[in-house]
Amino acid sequence: MRLVARNAEETRAVGARLAAAIVAADLEDPLVVGLTGDLGAGKTTLVGGLLEALGHAGAVRSPTYTLIEPYLLAGRDVVHCDLYRLRHPGELEDLGLRDLMTSRSVLLVEWPARGGDCLGTPDLSLELGYLDDGRTVEFRAGSTRGRQVLSRLSSTNSDEFHVSS
Ligand SMILES: Nc1ncnc2c1ncn2[C@@H]1O[C@H](COP(=O)(O)OP(=O)(O)OP(=O)(O)O)[C@@H](O)[C@H]1O
Numbered sequence: 001m002r003l004v005a006r007n008a009e010e011t012r013a014v015g016a017r018l019a020a021a022i023v024a025a026d027l028e029d030p031l032v033v034g035l036t037g038d039l040g041a042g043k044t045t046l047v048g049g050l051l052e053a054l055g056h057a058g059a060v061r062s063p064t065y066t067l068i069e070p071y072l073l074a075g076r077d078v079v080h081c082d083l084y085r086l087r088h089p090g091e092l093e094d095l096g097l098r099d100l101m102t103s104r105s106v107l108l109v110e111w112p113a114r115g116g117d118c119l120g121t122p123d124l125s126l127e128l129g130y131l132d133d134g135r136t137v138e139f140r141a142g143s144t145r146g147r148q149v150l151s152r153l154s155s156t157n158s159d160e161f162h163v164s165s
Pocket residue numbers: 005006007008009010011037038039040041042043044045046082110133134135
């Protein structure tokens with residue numbers, strides 16, 4: 001599935017829509033969402049919309065240097081990671097990411113490839129791309145859980161999105 005966001009507010013709305021699909025899917029295992037796309041593609045913006053939809057008030061700190069920012073939202077451990085500055089995948093162990101992976105956790109990972117095998121294949125992959133006037137968000141499921149969320153996502157009707165497939 002591919003969505004088009006014409007401005008940053010629409011990117012945040014894509015994040016909010018993903019939040020609703022994750023809550024509706026009511027998963028019993030952790031969900032790993034990988035966000036790829038060039039620098040400035042809108043990954044943190046999308047995560048901001050998702051966190052706000054789950055009840056986070058205030059600004060979202062980009063974990064550029066801390067690499068990991070945990071939240072407790074809607075009864076879930078939501079962990080926002082930015083692995084751009086990860087020096088090697090083993091560093092993820094040192095950061096205690098595994099301890100943050102509870103059954104009710106949702107991991108939102110920017111630059112997931114830098115985590116190597118430590119992270120595994122994301123349940124859901126979002127690839128953000130540039131348009132002349134906005135961004136595209138391409139969704140891909142990597143597991144049964146990912147497919148569950150994706151089917152919720154594609155079944156929610158929303159006029160403010162330009163769904164192209
Ligand atoms: N759909 C959109 N159209 C135009 N601008 C957008 C859109 N979505 C986000 N932006 C803008 O793009 C800029 C970069 O966004 P953001 O920081 O979320 O990118 P990022 O992918 O997290 O970058 P990095 O790889 O550095 O972490 C911000 O100024 C944001 O407002």
